[in-house]
Amino acid sequence: RCTGQVEVKHEGQWGTVCSYDFHWDVREASVVCRQLGCGTMARAFPYTPFGAGAGRIWLQPFFCHGTETALHHCPHYGSGQHYCDHNWDIGVTCSGEGLGDCAGGQPFGCVRTTRDLRLSPLAGFVRLVSGDGACSGRVEVRQGRGWATLCKAHVDLNTAHVICKELGCG
Structure with missing residues (x-):
């Protein structure tokens, strides 16, 4: 779908x-x-x-x-x-x-x-914060009404590519 x-x-x-x-x-x-x-x-x-x-x-x-x-x-x-x-x-x-x-x-x-x-x-579920530009920073994911940092242990190269693409960053 x-x-x-x-x-x-x-x-x-x-x-x-x-x-x-x-x-x-x-x-x-x-x-x-x-x-x-x-x-x-x-x-x-x-x-x-x-x-x-x-x-x-x-x-x-x-x-x-x-x-x-x-x-x-x-x-x-x-x-x-x-x-x-x-x-x-x-x-x-x-x-x-x-x-x-x-x-x-x-x-x-x-x-x-x-x-x-x-x-x-x-x-609305992922964002970058505290970076030098729109496509850099710490990855945060929505948890309920708040935000939590996505731990490096949970991110492989494929996941990073998907996040970047979703944010319009390549």
Whole structure:
């Protein structure tokens, strides 16, 4: 299955998609699943169970017909224009029909990405702190409402690659 927080890329930066007042349903989620090649929509999350995102909110679609080929074809308020905060970041679960297994048995699930849309399963669950830049620092993972440092003993090279990719750091 493809599942995660929906993010779009604008001006070279990834950011979240939000939906205020539950205006995220089967139609919008179907467009995301279709655009990513993840099969049919299985579940739409009008506010994400993946945790509040960080950074920019790039898009707030307010109505899709469900037949669009890409999320940015749905009416929206304009890139960077929104009336919600990260508590309203949206997510989807798609059927994953026609997908193979994740390469290398990645521990945190597949990251499905197109040029300007992705599902980020770790969004809101992992972050870097106390580093010299956006892609350096100590790895922390969400535990309930707080954060805990991820111990080196629990991170191998494959896990580090997944974390970096999830954070948009390569």
